[in-house]
Amino acid sequence: MKITDLVGKIQGEFKISPFRILKILSKIEDKDISFYLKDWEVEISEQTFYFLVKHLKEGYPIEYITKKVSFLGNEFFVNENVLIPRIETEDLVILAINLIKNKDIKNVIDIGTGSGVIAISIKKQLPKIKVRASDISEDAIKVAQYNAEKLGVNIGFKIGDCLDPFLEEIDEVQLIISNPPYVETSFVEKNRFLSYEPRISLDGGYDGQSFFKKISNYSHLLKSKYLLFETSEFTVRKTAEILSALGKVQILPDSFKKERFIFISPDY
Template identity: 35%
Template sequence: MSIRPSNWRNWPSSNDMTLGEALAAARQRIDRLDARLLLQYATGCTHAELLARPETLLGTSARAQFENWVERRAGGEPLAYLVGEAEFRGRVFQVSPAVLIPRPDTEVLVEQAPLRLHGKESPAVLDLGTGSGIVAVSLALEYPSARVVAVDISAAALTVAASNAGRLGADVEFLAGDWYAPLAGRRFDLIVANPPYIAADDPHLAGDGLPFEPQGALTDGGDGLDCLRRIVAGAVAHLRPGGWLLLEHGHEQGAACRNLLSAAGFQAAFTHPDLAGSDRVSGAHL
């Protein structure tokens, strides 16, 4: 049963609410697109059906679900957590508050990875801090000859990632541990990582739905470079000769990442921008 706060006065009081009425009421509180998507998820209707038959009555359970979701979305909770899924590279991934919501910026990391595996047969690939598994699963599916291993310290995140791999048919080995801890003696042709890189004092952490996401996956609690430092420092012991390390990072951290890579003995350090032109992925090879 949904709990109706005092500000539900904009909703029709009749028990017989149509799809059109529900959508109109929701649009007074949340973004138009969010309202439509939530109504589609609550009812199972398509966009075309909502347009063609707005007079269709909203069922009792669907109405309760929709009202609950609208209230939570109005409070800032991300839409992806409400419906339990998000799209990444044309695939639908399950998400929960245990993992970050997939972002288009991370596609840069996935796109850059195969370029470093050209000509390698059955390359070994490691995804550190896999979260929902979007990088590991995408690489396993898009580069099927690769042997992909994914690590995360969060058992809850690994549960989500393993479920995504199973649903999408990706062959990924999942390991629990802090960065390289469960990988003693293992070496890879490519290591990729999208670690926490937001500084603890960054004001962006207070907005845009970020308070609802796992803080340990967003910030290292310091200057935003601590996890990047640890990954770079440990990579040398886990890369094969000529192996590559690719790191997603903040838009002002490209130079810092290149310096870390060069100082650790990596070669040909570079930074690649995202679609907005901001620094997003840096990498180098041994």
């Protein structure tokens, strides 16, 4: 199908501008938008057309089509077994890197690593520190392992629930970082744009707090550690209250000035 025909077919049905169609096409086919702008007779494959419609109709994420995401300057592989990393999480990693440098931290764990973006980005920037990462999903760990290899970093990966995989070596851990599932079940269920990402990566239980409640049970092991969590701007106060069992809580904003991160320090 030619671009002209495609635009004519799709524009009306989805109430979308030709420019927006070309922008999506350029992402799906990994081409510069000028490629389409300069020749409207270019042929689009059936597969591209199928994905374009799937994206527009059902919200199927483009990242699962292209199988890649850029995160803090590195390209990560993603598939339907992992959450598509969000831009806010880059802020979490920057906070962690500054903290690690300021406090001379040498041993970090990332719980719920998904595609591995947090652990791998930290290790890329600070190759001398020890970074380990876990996930409850074996399929997610396979993706994280693939990314670590592709980006040339050595991370110790483990499969397991919450803090369990690290209990034996917990004494040596100085910083725990996590972007756990924190969306309320009812929101996950009614939001069709979330329906392609793994439920386990998003669903934080009826109030979004399941993971935070779970980790707060380990207060006896976590008193002397730095803790850094991502959560939702809408439930951050509830999360802060739960995590106050682990120490004095500070709420920090992301780049969009949304209160999203929770920091707990053993220093005060």
